[in-house]
Amino acid sequence: MKRLAKILDIRSSPHVASGQSVDVIMFNVVLALLPVTAFAVYTFGLAAILTLATAVASCVGTEYALCRFTGRETSIGDWSSTVTGILYGLTLPPSLALWMVAVGGIIAVSLGKFLFGGLGYNPFNPALVGRTVLQATFPVAMTNWPATPVDRFTSVPSSTLAWPFTEPAYDAVSTATPLASWKFEQEMTDTGDLLLGTVSGSVGETCTLLILLGGLYLVARRMMNWRIPVAILLTVALFSGLLNLSNPKHYADPLFMWLSGGLMLGSVFMATDMVGCPMTHPGCVLYGILIGVLVVVIRVWGGMPEGVMYAILLGNAASPLIDNWIQPRVYGTTGNQS
Amino acid sequence: MTLFSRKTFAHGIHPPGLKDDTKGLPIRQFPFAPVLVVPLSQHIGKPAVPVVREGQEVIRGQCIAQPDGFLSVAMHAPASGVVRRIGLTPSITGRMTSGIFIEPFPASTQEVPEGTPCDAATANPEEIVAAIQQAGVVGLGGAGFPTHAKLKMPEGKSVDTLLVNGAECEPYLTTDHRVMLEHSDDVFAGIPYLMRATGATRTIIGVEANKLDAAAVLNAAIPDGAPITVETLPVKYPQGAEKMLIKALLGREVPSGGFPLDVHAICTNVTTTAEIGRLLPRGLGIQERVVTIGGPGIKNKGNYRVPIGTPLRFVLEWAGMEENLTRVFLGGPMMGQAVSSLDIPITKGSSGVIGFTSCESSPLNDSKHYPCIRCGYCVDACPIFLNPSQLGLLAENGEYLRMSEDFHLMDCFECGCCTFVCPSHIQLVQHFRIAKAALRKAKVEAKAKDDAKDEPKPKDEPKAEAKAKMLA
Numbered sequence: 001m002k003r004l005a006k007i008l009d010i011r012s013s014p015h016v017a018s019g020q021s022v023d024v025i026m027f028n029v030v031l032a033l034l035p036v037t038a039f040a041v042y043t044f045g046l047a048a049i050l051t052l053a054t055a056v057a058s059c060v061g062t063e064y065a066l067c068r069f070t071g072r073e074t075s076i077g078d079w080s081s082t083v084t085g086i087l088y089g090l091t092l093p094p095s096l097a098l099w100m101v102a103v104g105g106i107i108a109v110s111l112g113k114f115l116f117g118g119l120g121y122n123p124f125n126p127a128l129v130g131r132t133v134l135q136a137t138f139p140v141a142m143t144n145w146p147a148t149p150v151d152r153f154t155s156v157p158s159s160t161l162a163w164p165f166t167e168p169a170y171d172a173v174s175t176a177t178p179l180a181s182w183k184f185e186q187e188m189t190d191t192g193d194l195l196l197g198t199v200s201g202s203v204g205e206t207c208t209l210l211i212l213l214g215g216l217y218l219v220a221r222r223m224m225n226w227r228i229p230v231a232i233l234l235t236v237a238l239f240s241g242l243l244n245l246s247n248p249k250h251y252a253d254p255l256f257m258w259l260s261g262g263l264m265l266g267s268v269f270m271a272t273d274m275v276g277c278p279m280t281h282p283g284c285v286l287y288g289i290l291i292g293v294l295v296v297v298i299r300v301w302g303g304m305p306e307g308v309m310y311a312i313l314l315g316n317a318a319s320p321l322i323d324n325w326i327q328p329r330v331y332g333t334t335g336n337q338s
Numbered sequence: 339m340t341l342f343s344r345k346t347f348a349h350g351i352h353p354p355g356l357k358d359d360t361k362g363l364p365i366r367q368f369p370f371a372p373v374l375v376v377p378l379s380q381h382i383g384k385p386a387v388p389v390v391r392e393g394q395e396v397i398r399g400q401c402i403a404q405p406d407g408f409l410s411v412a413m414h415a416p417a418s419g420v421v422r423r424i425g426l427t428p429s430i431t432g433r434m435t436s437g438i439f440i441e442p443f444p445a446s447t448q449e450v451p452e453g454t455p456c457d458a459a460t461a462n463p464e465e466i467v468a469a470i471q472q473a474g475v476v477g478l479g480g481a482g483f484p485t486h487a488k489l490k491m492p493e494g495k496s497v498d499t500l501l502v503n504g505a506e507c508e509p510y511l512t513t514d515h516r517v518m519l520e521h522s523d524d525v526f527a528g529i530p531y532l533m534r535a536t537g538a539t540r541t542i543i544g545v546e547a548n549k550l551d552a553a554a555v556l557n558a559a560i561p562d563g564a565p566i567t568v569e570t571l572p573v574k575y576p577q578g579a580e581k582m583l584i585k586a587l588l589g590r591e592v593p594s595g596g597f598p599l600d601v602h603a604i605c606t607n608v609t610t611t612a613e614i615g616r617l618l619p620r621g622l623g624i625q626e627r628v629v630t631i632g633g634p635g636i637k638n639k640g641n642y643r644v645p646i647g648t649p650l651r652f653v654l655e656w657a658g659m660e661e662n663l664t665r666v667f668l669g670g671p672m673m674g675q676a677v678s679s680l681d682i683p684i685t686k687g688s689s690g691v692i693g694f695t696s697c698e699s700s701p702l703n704d705s706k707h708y709p710c711i712r713c714g715y716c717v718d719a720c721p722i723f724l725n726p727s728q729l730g731l732l733a734e735n736g737e738y739l740r741m742s743e744d745f746h747l748m749d750c751f752e753c754g755c756c757t758f759v760c761p762s763h764i765q766l767v768q769h770f771r772i773a774k775a776a777l778r779k780a781k782v783e784a785k786a787k788d789d790a791k792d793e794p795k796p797k798d799e800p801k802a803e804a805k806a807k808m809l810a
Contacts, residue, residue, distance in 0.1 A: 009664040010678050012768040014754035015671040015694065016353055016509060020715070020761040022708040078708060120709035120762075225714070279714040279727060328723040330746045331581060332594040 022119070025223050025274075026079035032214035033086050033204075033269065040204045044094040045152025047160050048203050054098045055089030056082060058105025059126075066114045080119045081109055087269055088127035090204025091262060091309070092134070095146045095157045099164035100138055104130040124316045125273045128309050135309070141168060145177055145200040177201045178260040179305040182252050194259035205262040215268035224272050227281055231288025232267040232295070233258060239296040251300065263295060266308035276316040283319070283326040290322075291315040347582040349721045350574040351755045353509050353672065355548055360632045361512040363640040365520055368629075369656065370442040374416050374647035375427045376402065377437040380685040381476040382483045383409030388438055394421045399450035399625050402438055405471055411484045412474045414623030416645035417442035418449075428679040430668055437683070440647065453621025458530035463491070466535040466618075473617045474624045474686070479503065479514075479578065479607035480669045482687035485614070488604060489535040495599045500538040501587055502529065504545040504552065504608040505571060505578035508670025511690045513628040516641045517609045518545070518552035521616070522559040525608060528615025529566060536604050540565040542587050543608065548573045575672060576753040580605045582721055594749050609689075624686055629653075635663035635693025644684050651680040653691055665694040672754045708762035716756035716766060722749050726756035726766045733769035738776050747773060 040048045063081040067074040076082075088108050092101060108130025113122040135142045146157055162168035178189035178199050193199050195208050205211075218224035236257050243251035257263065271277065271291055278287050291311045298307020379385035386403035396402055396415040403413035419442035427437035442448070456469035470486040477483045491497070502525070506514040518525065529541050545553040547570045557568045571577055571586055581592050583605055590601040598605050613624060625646060632639040637658030644653065650666065667674040668688045684691070716726035724746055732741045741747040747770060756766040 007664060008666065008676075008678060008680070009694075010676045011665065012765060012771070013667070013669075013671070013673050013675060014758050014767070015665070015667055015674065015676070015692075015698075016758065017763070018351070018353075018759050018761075020759065021706075021763070022711055022761045023706075025711075025713070025761055077706075118709065120711045274711050274713040277712075279712055279717050279725065281718075323728075327725055328717065328720075330594065330724060330749055331585070331722040332591045332596065332749065333746065 022080075023078045026083050028218065028221055028223050029083045029269070030079060030086065032217045033083070033090070035210040035213055036090060036204045036207065036265070037086060039207045039210050040090060040094075043152075043206065044203060046154070046156045047094045047152065050098055050156065050160060051092055051094060051096060051101055051203055052086065052089035054101040055092065055105050056085030058102040059085030059088060059109045059130075062106045062109040063114070066110060072118075075118060078119060081113075084108055084113070084126045084130075087125075088130045090265060091127065091131045091202050093142060093145055094203050095144055095159045095168075096134075096138075096141055097159055097162040097168045099162065100134060100141060103137075104134040107133045120275055122275055123320070124313055125270050125276050128270060128313055131309055132313065143180075177305065178256070179299065182256065182260070183299075183305040186249075188252070188256060189260065191255055191259065194256070199260075202262060202265075205265040208259050208264045211264040211268050218272075224268075225277065225281070225284050227284045228272045228277060228288045229267040231285045232271060232292040233263075235289045235292025236263065236295055239293060240300075243296070243300065257296070257299070261299075261306045262308040266312055267291070270308075271312050271315060276312075276319060278319045278322040278326065280323070280326050280328055283322045286322055286326065287315050287319055290318055344572070345569060345586045346572045346574055346577065347585040347721055349719055349723065349755070350576060350582070351719050351758055352573070353575055353758060355573070356509040357512050357515070357548065359639045360510075360630050360641055361515050361549075363512075363516075365516050365628055365641045365643055368626075368642040368644040368648065368653075370417050370448070370645055371648045371652035372441065373422065373649070374419075374440045374442065374645055375437045375649060375681075375683040376413050376416060376440065376647040377427060377429055377435050377683060377685055378403055378413065379429075379435050380413070380482060380646075380687060381411055382481070383407075383411075383487070385436065386410055386413045388424055388436075390421050390424075390438065392421055392423050395419070396421060396440065397451060398446075398448050399453075399622055401472070401623060402440075408471075408490075409484060409487055410471075411476055411486070412472050412623060413438070414474055414625045414646075415440060416625040416647050418446040419443050427683065428681050430675050430677060430682055430685075432678060437647070450622060450625070453623075455621045456531075456618045458527070458534060458618070461531075461534070463489075463535045463537070466531050469618055469621075470531070470535075470614060473614070473622065475610060475614055475617070476686050477607055478610045478613060478627060478686060478689065480673070480687050480689050482685075485606060485610055488598075488606070489532065491536060492599070496602060497536040497538045497599065497604050498540070498602045499588060499604075500529065500532050500536060500541040501583055501598075501603055501605045502541060502543040502608050502611050503578055503580070503583055503605055504543055504549070504556075505583060506549070507546060507573070507575045507578040508672050508674075508690075510632050510692050511630045511670045512632075513630050513641055513689055514608050515549045515552050517612050517628055518549065519555055521612045522556050524612035524615040525556065526559060526561055526564070526566070526615065527619065528611040528613070529564075531614050531618055532604070532606060532611065538604060541567070543568045544571050544577075544583055544587050545569070546571050546573050546577055575755065576721055579721065579751060579753060581751070594746065627684070627686055627688070629684060629688055630690040630692075631657045632690065633692035633694055634698055635660045635666070635695045636691075644688075646686060647683045649681055649683050650677060650691065653684065654680065654693070657691075659693060660695050662695040662697065663693050664696045665698075667692055667694075672758070673752065707764065710762055710764060713761060715759040715761065719755040719759045721753060721755060722746075722751070724750060726770075729773075730756075730764055730766045730769055733766075733773050738773040738780075741770075741773055742777055747777070750774070 112126030112129030159168035181187040237254040240257040294311035426434040
């Protein structure tokens with residue numbers, strides 16, 4: 001009894017908790033990305049392994065180094081930089097020079113996340129920040145899509161291993177992505193190929209089915225707000241469907257819009273990044289609609305074939321404003337919060 | 339009785355029930371401790387005033403302290419014995435409060451003599467309100483608000499529905515459950531008093547669906563022709579909160595900053611109701627209460643009728659503690675307060691004594707803290723529809739005024755849902771308690787300052803005196 005009086009553990013309520021934790025959530029995102037990642041490796045071979053490994057290593061390494069440098073406790077244990085690394089790697093073309101991959105990864109975590117205060121404070125999705133910088137810096141390398149070689153598990157594209165700060169030399173065979181061939185050559189790709197991912201594109205954006213599988217897992221574990229991808233995809237379908245109806249020859253059909261490019265990967269895994277999206281459900285729906293509209297606008301009228309990346313970043317930028325507008329109605333009040 | 343009712347409120351959480359250990363155990367009488375300490379302040383409002391002297395002999399159930407004003411209730415001797423002293427005792431708030439120390443006579447039969455009865459059929463509302471105040475009844479669910487103060491109708495207000503709260507949504511606690519099963523007659527004896535005092539024309543007893551046996555017993559025991567219904571409610575925390583119960587059963591929302599009266603409802607805990615039904619017909623006062631003693635750190639878990647004033651040390655010794663007991667809290671694990679001293683006595687508001695061992699390392703408290711990742715779990719959990727994440731960020735910056743003015747901080751009733759779900763393990767509700775306390779303090783200080791302004795400034799007087807001296 002005396003012993004007890006001395007060590008009474010005084011804590012504020014609640015004395016029980018759900019057991020949910022940031023590191024658990026982030027680790028589950030990694031798990032949800034595994035099928036996509038495995039398929040990327042199967043499709044693109046050694047090049048994908050090297051790209052993803054470099055992306056993850058550069059992101060996690062940057063986080064570790066910056067924590068050391070600023071005298072903080074290391075935060076790599078929360079798995080968030082691993083998620084950033086994998087997502088970032090999945091958005092890159094499989095032939096990108098590894099040194100470029102590393103540059104983008106360092107920028108993603110340092111400028112995209114750490115500069116703003118680390119996890120929870122980054123206004124933009126860090127993986128997309130990294131990719132955007134690469135897109136602006138190395139536009140040629142970022143739009144080179146090699147055909148899938150037969151010997152992908154035994155050889156690596158020469159461009160992948162280019163020395164830092166040298167111009168990578170590309171192997172002769174390069175193919176257009178489905179979006180690029182639609183945009184610039186008005187050629188449509190088979191829907192079945194799009195679903196299964198047997199088309200060219202970024203490392204992890206090609207197989208729609210596996211992306212959806214990972215998303216369903218996260219939704220089932222209540223670690224993802226399903227309203228965001230649903231809002232994005234419905235908006236894209238509606239908007240592009242209307243355009244398609246007005247001129248089927250000029251505008252692609254909604255299914256093609258859904259399955260091509262980075263829309264699935266972006267709407268399921270990037271737009272749903274908890275840090276960058278609004279906090280309320282109506283806010284998330286509005287955010288999804290905004291992204292969906294932007295995706296179609298950029299794809300149809302923009303200079304580039306793909307616009308998911310910019311659409312999500314613009315959505316991220318708008319989400320504090322959406323949160324400002326849309327707050328839940330407090331019990332017992334009539335109006336909204338400020 | 340409607341089974342599987344969909345009546346509920348939006349948001350809220352589903353903590354594990356953890357009630358199986360004690361819900362099947364009948365209520366047992368707890369023995370008398372060598373010394374019982376009856377704090378004079380067991381309720382919200384002014385402390386009661388002792389009407390006994392040190393050394394005086396008291397009989398169990400005798401009134402030992404009278405209410406001081408309207409927002410105060412009487413206290414009764416929990417045992418026949420002698421008043422040893424009237425002095426300070428530790429309380430759950432962390433402050434010392436005055437209490438009456440009573441040493442029970444070991445050989446006494448501890449019989450309770452009956453007082454002046456109050457008949458529900460003939461008494462007028464004022465008499466019922468006075469009788470409830472004199473019986474020392476406060477909200478036994480844990481809030482400790484004097485029950486009679488809720489029943490007194492202010493001018494121009496009226497009540498149509500009495501809600502009897504049998505939700506008992508806190509994990510571990512099973513006192514209301516056992517009272518409903520074992521004392522349904524007391525519940526139905528108490529309801530007429532409350533209806534008569536308030537003018538309510540119907541009564542709804544709300545019971546969570548994890549206590550269907552209690553709902554069935556109550557339903558079968560409804561007196562013929564009485565305007566009373568029993569409704570089962572889906573199991574969800576904090577269903578037992580007044581505002582949530584009113585929303586669930588009546589679909590009405592108590593206005594922000596208002597009271598249930600504003601939506602013509604009144605809400606009392608089922609054990610409080612049963613206690614009124616037990617005490618008033620016999621003119622008694624509260625001298626004991628049913629307490630769930632449980633949790634992994636307790637050996638003889640159960641529901642006990644514990645004399646008010648029993649020190650926790652005696653409760654734990656008698657119920658038996660596990661070797662590694664480290665944390666004891668009064669009430670349920672969602673809102674219960676951890677005790678800092680084992681000399682704290684059981685009061686009218688103590689619905690549970692729960693012991694945790696070192697094994698229940700609450701992930702909330704023991705694991706790593708992360709920054710807010712804006713996941714929105716708390717926004718989805720808050721039954722009042724606040725934005726706890728936003729409030730938490732403001733609290734960390736000390737922007738308390740903005741929290742209350744722009745984000746309705748004062749509507750938070752500290753249920754703890756936000757903190758329960760937070761994956762970053764941020765102690766949101768504790769932040770809010772601190773912010774609310776700081777704002778209340780600032781308000782009191784501002785008022786004192788205002789009052790001082792109106793009166794002639796006492797500070798100037800010495801100065802003027804000194805000036806006069808210098809001149810002289």
